[in-house]
Amino acid sequence: MPGFVLLVRERGDGDPAMRIGITVTKKIGGAVIRNRMKRRFRVLARELLPVHGVAGADHVLIGRAEGVERDFALLRGELEKALGKILTRPEGQGRPPRRKSDARHAPTAAKVGSPA
Template sequence: MPGFVLLVRDRRDADPAMRVGFTVTKKIGNAVVRNRMKRRLRALARELLPTAGHAGADHVLIGRDGGVERDYGLLRAELTKALAKIGRNPEGASRPPRGKPKR
């Protein structure tokens, strides 16, 4: 998504609790900008993960450049779309490896 990257990994244990992590690199901006982006990501997670998140999984939201300037409604729609996309692939959103197959 343009404002963030969402990573979801099923822990495959008996604990149904969702865990959430946030990260914003220094490439995004100074501490004020990074903290502002993390606050926006936390607000999104509080709002959407209880209903659309995946139980027993770790969710990591990585802030991208330009995420601070994006409209909050757009970020919400993007996270909803990303969680729905992950929901279609419940095996931890694994993809086939890229590149040439190893021999």
Template sequence: MPGFVLLVHDRKDGSDGMRIGITVTKKIGGAVVRNRMKRRFRALAREFLPLQGVAGADHILIGRAGGIERDFDDLKRQLVKALAKVAQ
């Protein structure tokens, strides 16, 4: 099971800008755990969205229960795979 779910929604407003949304529910853990997960997602987004994201779309990362324990490199591979799937 992946550490997150990636949703990509085309805004259809003619803009080429990409936006990111991050959500992590209280089911995942306390505030410290949720904020750590959000920081990891922001770092992933900074690294990969400018290169592989969909222009003119909103990218939403939804944290999953196993995501905080995952190795950061594993999360990178998952995001690259998910972005490649969306690009098809």
């Protein structure tokens, strides 16, 4: 989403409690701006996670620069949409981990078979 990144991971420990983590880096702005974003995220989490969250999972909201001045109602709608996508995704069908390009890490012809 433009204002944040949402990560959700089921813990698998049998505890149905939902946990929330919020992070906003210094790239976003000074302490006042970062704390304002975190307050907004906390309010959204208290409001939406009990209804739309995943039981027994950790939810992490990572603030983005576009979220600083974003309308609160728009952020709420985006979080609802993000949580809805997670709930409708089949189990185990998350985004695959990123892999570095094979071309950058493939051995070159000079390194293969050359005496050391």
